[in-house]
Amino acid sequence: MSAPVFPAAVPRRAVELGSETVLGGMFRDEAELTADVHVAPGTKFGFFTDTTLCIGCKACEVACKEWNVLPADNIGLTGNSYDNTGALSATTWRHVAFVEQVGGATTMQAFQSNWLMMSDVCKHCARAGCLEACPTGALFRTEYGTVVVQQDICNGCGYCVPACPFGVVELGIEDGHAHKCTLCYDRLKGGLEPACAKSCPTNSIQFAPLDELHERARDRVADLHSRGVESAYLYGVEGQDGSPGSTGGIGDLHAFFLLTDRPEVYNLPSRPTLPSRRVFPGLVRGLATMAGVALAAAVLFRAD
Amino acid sequence: MQRAPYGRRAVDVLGALPAQESPPTYYQRPALKASEWRWLIITYFFVGGLAGAAQCIAAVADVFGKRRDRQVVSIGRYLALAGALISPVCLIADLKTPSRWYNMLRVYRSTSAMNIGSWTLFAFGGLSGMTALGQMLDDLFDLPRARAISRLLGIPAALVGALLATYTGALISATATPLWATGYRLLPALFGASGTSTATAMISLFLHRMHASHASIRRVERLALVAGLLELILSQQLDRLWKQEQVSAPLDEPPLAMPYHVGATGLGILAPVSVHVLQLVTGRDFATASFLASLSALIGGYVQRAVIILAGKQSAERPTDYFRTSM
Numbered sequence: 001m002s003a004p005v006f007p008a009a010v011p012r013r014a015v016e017l018g019s020e021t022v023l024g025g026m027f028r029d030e031a032e033l034t035a036d037v038h039v040a041p042g043t044k045f046g047f048f049t050d051t052t053l054c055i056g057c058k059a060c061e062v063a064c065k066e067w068n069v070l071p072a073d074n075i076g077l078t079g080n081s082y083d084n085t086g087a088l089s090a091t092t093w094r095h096v097a098f099v100e101q102v103g104g105a106t107t108m109q110a111f112q113s114n115w116l117m118m119s120d121v122c123k124h125c126a127r128a129g130c131l132e133a134c135p136t137g138a139l140f141r142t143e144y145g146t147v148v149v150q151q152d153i154c155n156g157c158g159y160c161v162p163a164c165p166f167g168v169v170e171l172g173i174e175d176g177h178a179h180k181c182t183l184c185y186d187r188l189k190g191g192l193e194p195a196c197a198k199s200c201p202t203n204s205i206q207f208a209p210l211d212e213l214h215e216r217a218r219d220r221v222a223d224l225h226s227r228g229v230e231s232a233y234l235y236g237v238e239g240q241d242g243s244p245g246s247t248g249g250i251g252d253l254h255a256f257f258l259l260t261d262r263p264e265v266y267n268l269p270s271r272p273t274l275p276s277r278r279v280f281p282g283l284v285r286g287l288a289t290m291a292g293v294a295l296a297a298a299v300l301f302r303a304d
Numbered sequence: 305m306q307r308a309p310y311g312r313r314a315v316d317v318l319g320a321l322p323a324q325e326s327p328p329t330y331y332q333r334p335a336l337k338a339s340e341w342r343w344l345i346i347t348y349f350f351v352g353g354l355a356g357a358a359q360c361i362a363a364v365a366d367v368f369g370k371r372r373d374r375q376v377v378s379i380g381r382y383l384a385l386a387g388a389l390i391s392p393v394c395l396i397a398d399l400k401t402p403s404r405w406y407n408m409l410r411v412y413r414s415t416s417a418m419n420i421g422s423w424t425l426f427a428f429g430g431l432s433g434m435t436a437l438g439q440m441l442d443d444l445f446d447l448p449r450a451r452a453i454s455r456l457l458g459i460p461a462a463l464v465g466a467l468l469a470t471y472t473g474a475l476i477s478a479t480a481t482p483l484w485a486t487g488y489r490l491l492p493a494l495f496g497a498s499g500t501s502t503a504t505a506m507i508s509l510f511l512h513r514m515h516a517s518h519a520s521i522r523r524v525e526r527l528a529l530v531a532g533l534l535e536l537i538l539s540q541q542l543d544r545l546w547k548q549e550q551v552s553a554p555l556d557e558p559p560l561a562m563p564y565h566v567g568a569t570g571l572g573i574l575a576p577v578s579v580h581v582l583q584l585v586t587g588r589d590f591a592t593a594s595f596l597a598s599l600s601a602l603i604g605g606y607v608q609r610a611v612i613i614l615a616g617k618q619s620a621e622r623p624t625d626y627f628r629t630s631m
Contacts, residue, residue, distance in 0.1 A: 080331040087333060097330060132415035133478065135422055136407035155407050156400025158340045159418045162479035162620060165630070167336040176400030233317045248630075262318055267330035267623070269630040275478040276415040278488035282477050283417075286470030286492025289534065293357075293500050294364050294466070296530045300523050301369035301376075 011036035029191040034198050037208050039191050044145030045183065046254035047197060048213040049119055050220060051266075052232065053204035056082060056117040060094040063199035067184065068093065087267075088120060090170040093181035094196050095120045097266055111229060111260075118257065118266045119205055121196070122147070122168045122181035123236060125274075126251030130180075132276040133163035138178070145210065145254055146183040154178050165250065165272035183255070210254055214239075217258060224258075231260040235268060248273025327627035335627065336480050338620035341398070341613055348394040349472045349609040352425070353499030354506060355387020356469030359432060361503055361527065363462035366455050373520050378439050379510045381454070383503065384465060385436035388429040395425075417475035424467045431461035469499035476616060482551040482629045483619035484612075490542045491612075497535040498572070498605050504528035505576065505601035508594065518589055525594060528601070529580035536573050539608075551625045554618035555611070564611045572604020 013032040031037045039045070064070065070091045078084050081098035088095045099116035128147045131139040138154035141147060149160075149169075156176040160169045169180045184194035192198075197207035206213060217234055224232035236245035236253030244263050245253055250272060263270045321327060329335075362380025365373040396405040408422040438454030441447050473492030476484040484491065508524045546552035555564045579597035583589060619625055 078331075080333070083331075099330070129480065132413070133418065135411075135413065135416045135419035136404075137411035137413065138407070153404070153407055153410070154401070155404035157398075157408075157418065158400065159416070159475075159479075161337045162339040162481050162484075162616075164337065165480040167334065167480070167620075170337055171340060171400055231317055262321070262328060264327045264329060264335075264623075264627045267333060267335050269335060269627055270327075271630050272480070273485070273630065275480055275485065276417075278477045278485060279415065279417045279420070279474045282474040282488045282490075282492040283467075283471060285489055286473055286496045287466055289493040289496045289538075290357075290360065290466035290470060290500075293497070293527075293531060293534070294360055294462075297361055297364040297527050298368045300526050300530075301365045301373055303523075 027191075031191055031193040031207070035193040035207050037193065039144075039188050039193075041143035044210040044254060045188065045207065046124060046145070046210040046213055046256070047121060047183070047194070048206045048208070048217050048256060048258070049121065050204050050206070050217070050258045051116065051118040052112065052224060052229070052258060052260060053202045054096070054117040054119055055202055055204075056096055056098055056115070057201060058085075058096050059199040059201060060119050060196035060205055061085060061092070061096060063195040064094045064181075065092075067187070067195035068182075088122070088168050088170075088180070090172040090179040093121065093179075099261070099265055116261060116265065118259070119196070119200075120266070120268075121255050122183070123166055123245075123256070124181075124183055124254035126238070126246075126254065127249055127274050127276075129163040129165050129250075129275045130160035130169050130178075132274070133159045135159060142185055142188075144183065144185070144188050146185065146188075147254075148182045148185050149178050149180060151175075151177050163275050165248075165269060165275065181255075210252065213256075217256070220258060229260060232258060233260075235259050235263055244268075244270045245272065247271040249277050250274050321631065326624055327631060329623040329627065332623060334621040335623040336620040338617040339479070339481070339613075341617075343610075344394045344398040346606070346610045346613050348391050348398075349495070349613070350502065350606045351387045351394065352391050352472060353469045353495055353609075354502045354605070355384045355391065355432070356428065356465035356467070357496070357499035357503035358387065358507065359384035359428070359435075359458070359465030360462040360469070361500070361507065361524075362435075363455075363458040363465075366458055369523070373523065375511060375514060375516045376507060376520055376524060378443055379507050379514075380503070381432070381436045381439045381458070383506055383510075384428075384432040384461070388425070388432040391425055392429070417471055417478045421468075421471050421475060424464055424471060428461065428464045428468050431457055431464060435461050466496070470496040476612070479616075479620075480626070481616045481620040482549070482622070482625040483546065483554065484616045486549045486551055486629055487542050487545060490538055490545065494535065494538040494542060495609075497531050497538055498608055500531035501528060501535055501572070501576070501601050502605035504531060505598035505605075509598045509602075512591070512595055512598075521594070522583075522589065525580050525583065528576060528598075529584065532573055532577040532580065532601070536577060539569060539573065550628055551619060551622075553622065553625065554615035560611050560615050560618075563607050564615070567607030568604055568611050570604070571600045572608050573601075575604070576601040 083098045101114040154177040236256030238246040365376040413419040438450040441450035470492040473495040477488035576597040
């Protein structure tokens, strides 16, 4: 009845290597072994974060910090459930949100003990507000379809920060450049699965080509619906009608989510819009105003 | 597909949120990051708007006013050059890595209002420099050829100046910040009108100081009246829009409510407009009142930019405002 939740139970190459007792030297294309994915340029890769599988262990946060050599931040308690990370920042590229639903506990559907947990990340939008706002070209689209800040070009103008409809990008106070998730650009270059996805113990974070993830995610939603979790839906898949998150010209989020409550509950906007769409309509009206002023001036200066 | 950027729509499986209900938030934590722009950017918005509009006024006065208004033309062109020199200093000083300022001119990206602005300022600087040089040669040595070159270059300089005075409105509109994003149709026009108000105020201050002809001052002040009235209409429309979209809280509450209403609207628009209307109706020139009106317009113009930037920073950190405008 139900479609398989996980890709292949054991990746093909892992089966091939299974008989070898000593794994000598370095692996080429390690992602084949860990995620059953062959990383090659020209394919759009992404994350599918299935929040119904998240257990809030924060392994993704730790793996991300370790691999990307990001310093610790916010050493303290926020009082917001188990979320002491708070938000994505220049030094936090994965953030696990915790939503405790205690009100009406007796009447609620017994599901995930009424805890919602979501590992948030840069969405690597098909049309990215940050990338389109960047005046230097430091933010660019990689050969894997992801959005990355080139640290040797960014001059810290900070325009990408308010331009992101998801509040992801931030300026680093230490080095004066913008920082955000790179979808482990360096690891992809070396054929490795991104650190967060590799470390995720429940496969809540899945890494694969975007098309494959979409298919997998739709199957998962159908499966959850058939099991009675009717609130499950996808956030950030453009598809035929466009799901929440992929609205207003943004298109597919290359890191998209399966949610079971309103996007706002997870601190995500329902219908974000692409900021750069607002440049032209405003400018035209502004220039028309200046033309009107110039006309008035011409009349005034001509008269005596 | 859908045209309007905003609306209260359904998440398919969850149904639409009732109109009277506020969207939920995540522990009231901000869903967006606020810009880090400070007084340097506020100053640039003010100076750039003034300089761009001054260049436009100078070109129009040169072409249509002939030699009669030559003081207006020369003040306008020198102001434009001064603005073109101050602006990049402010912008570069605001960068977190100023030594890489030249990367702004590394690419052309039509989706980036800031990139458009960088090229605009670059062109404006060059054209304003040449126009002002011609003007200076004419002022000092009375050279008709220099005057002709200035007049010719003044036209593209004015076109770029118009863009410089307005694009800053588009720059802040093309963000996710609710206050700025909702005002995207009006902000560039408002900044253009305000740039003209401040430019006319500055020009008329210099005209007074140089004891220019009353007729010249009067013409500039009539233009100030036109710009002031336009600014009044636009700011009222914008104010109504912000109330309607329920994003006006940062402007309605302390500490910004007072500078917004008294500074930007009162000093920046109502006071100078009243003085100019009084002069128009009575047909007399009030030297002191007109001096104060110009000063007031300049202060108000600066306060307006400051209030809009600072209110936007607060707006970005109000998750309900953002969720409400993106449903």
